[in-house]
Amino acid sequence: MGRPKTGHVKLLDVASACGYSVSTVSIVLSEAPLSRNVAAATRERIRKVAQQLGYHPDAHARSLRRRRSQTIAVLAYDLSDPFCTPIVRGIQAGLQPVDYLPLFMDAQTQRRLFDNYLKMILERRAEGVIVIASWIFEETNLLADIEKNQVPIIMVGRDLTKRRFSSLLVDNEVGGTLAMQHLSDLGHRRIAVIRGPDELFDSEPRWKGIRRAAEGAGIQIDPRLVFQLPNRIDPSSGFEGGVSFAKQMLENRPSFSAVLAFDDLTALGVVRGLTEAGLRVPEDCSVVGFDDVLPAIVATPGMTTIRQPLREMGLLAAQWSVQAIEALEQGHKSPVHLHRATPELVIRRSTASVAARRSRSEAKRA
């Protein structure tokens, strides 16, 4: 009965408890190919004893021997961003059936943590890495160490195919276009735009899509109504940006009937700012966001936004990662994929036809 100090039951315990050798027990319990040749009765008996003793194979010993960790690291710029949540869900969904354990690592947009996790990824011998990098890490060759060790890397939220990383992101240009088109369809012509920080990859194409749609609809974007978010650290501080821009817009600027914000949190900030200034959304001003994160969904009025299929993207990232690992296992070079997910306009209550506008706001600012 005298188990050694490590509370855990091991193969040897099971073996001696049922009178077979360690090998046989291992073969049976790990369902190795050889287990075909093990008598059914034996199998039964071994399983039962293992069960009774509460045996759980030691993953470290197994990983060491098999040289496979069954682990995929997920390195996110900020796990607490609601943006990441659905991606994480998708990744989980993709990894569950193939029995890989995701190792979630939250860099909190701090370089120090990022480096630290990079080291851990290497040490824990993760077989693949998924990087959620909506916010940029300036020097992306941080990943060089990992690449060197033949660990496939998948990027979510940024196109790094030129570095030969499979990448997965939303089609920002189409997204921008959809947003602008929606406003123009509602009859808005004077539209304020809040662009993303220039450090952020999504910003430029989104802006491009917006301009293209504006052009197509014959809308002039007044440069005095274009703002740009600063390169912030905390992503959820987009909210503050939105609030303060909203106030700026209302001071000695041309009037406007709609705001197109860079993302949902910014848009929510705009709503707050406008509301505090006495305007009403959408009666006095329409607001549209981007991403479709939870806060945008449960706010009132519900935020009209451009939905990113985040969950699906996470799922795909997981699948690619597993495929790449398998390819590598077989000795093939794994292919470099690029997927631009199609965004989708979700109309809620934060936008309304310009015709429905109250005259109140006009009066107010005249």
Add this chain to the structure above:
Amino acid sequence: MGRPKTGHVKLLDVASACGYSVSTVSIVLSEAPLSRNVAAATRERIRKVAQQLGYHPDAHARSLRRRRSQTIAVLAYDLSDPFCTPIVRGIQAGLQPVDYLPLFMDAQTQRRLFDNYLKMILERRAEGVIVIASWIFEETNLLADIEKNQVPIIMVGRDLTKRRFSSLLVDNEVGGTLAMQHLSDLGHRRIAVIRGPDELFDSEPRWKGIRRAAEGAGIQIDPRLVFQLPNRIDPSSGFEGGVSFAKQMLENRPSFSAVLAFDDLTALGVVRGLTEAGLRVPEDCSVVGFDDVLPAIVATPGMTTIRQPLREMGLLAAQWSVQAIEALEQGHKSPVHLHRATPELVIRRSTASVAARRSRSEAKRA
């Protein structure tokens, strides 16, 4: 130059590259006590070579030998609940300095996943487990297996000290009291209450606190204005509950001037429901939530709510966990702690003095 197929550099590689034995290299690189006796020059040289070769110790081999995984599992009922986000942050903050890796596991309120992760916790030889269990897993003796293996368990969001698990939760009764008191201070007397699902542990004490405050203020809670959330699966569906309850409240029920919701998401649902029925928050009706999660903060009007110090709780949980592990290491039995964090009233814009109410809603329902 022929590294073996496993792309990773190992101790032997470093050793032969610099002409020392594996032992010496190990001693130096792992900063074992013996490294005091290693000549400074040798140390220098070994470190340099290791660095150049890009050596990273194999965590599995190390764990196996040392019998320590440097890992703490964090098993959450639903990682995508904004409620978990700050807790996770706190845990990270607590684990970072002591170099434990948190293993985040998201049970998604599914029994199957929960079991699966339990197995993984055992196999990966996690040294401690933190369970975020705001939503209940009916049979909590699922954890028995883990307990049996001497792995200390910390509960967040539920008191299980009677099972001898250190527990950490907000003082729900005080929270309920604070919420009700706030409404009564604002002059509200007819208050609708949405209670939590009975499966959820927080529900009862919160309700008790509410009743106590009502009594203290001489307020009668009209039973026709008391609702209860169903035992749902998806925690963020509290929102839907809020919406539909709001609508029910407005149908042939006694009138009310405030709603005290079980949590923020429910409260946001109430705001939505009221707004869609043409009422305004807080002019026509005040709403107060519980938790202080992100969506409540960025919604407009900002949600008045009872703040749980979630981050601090996570931090403490991490520290307890590490302490318990260390105690066990020294052979001591680890003590069972209980901490009831004090909640805090955060006043935003979803509540207003009853005096300021418009007569509109009164008229509407008369």
Add this chain to the structure above:
DNA sequence: AGAATTTATTCAAACGTTTGAATCTTGGTG
């Protein structure tokens, strides 16, 4: 009946570390 095959089980060597004990240098002491 002996050889060849199949079925059932075990041996023993790895996987990459760590670490108590052992070895081999030194330089210092009596």
Add this chain to the structure above:
DNA sequence: CACCAAGATTCAAACGTTTGAATAAATTCT
């Protein structure tokens, strides 16, 4: 100059698995 204590380094055995090769026993073939 033999002896000892540090000082510097290495040996070798573990940690708990897996797995190719070996063995032993039962079956089938010629």
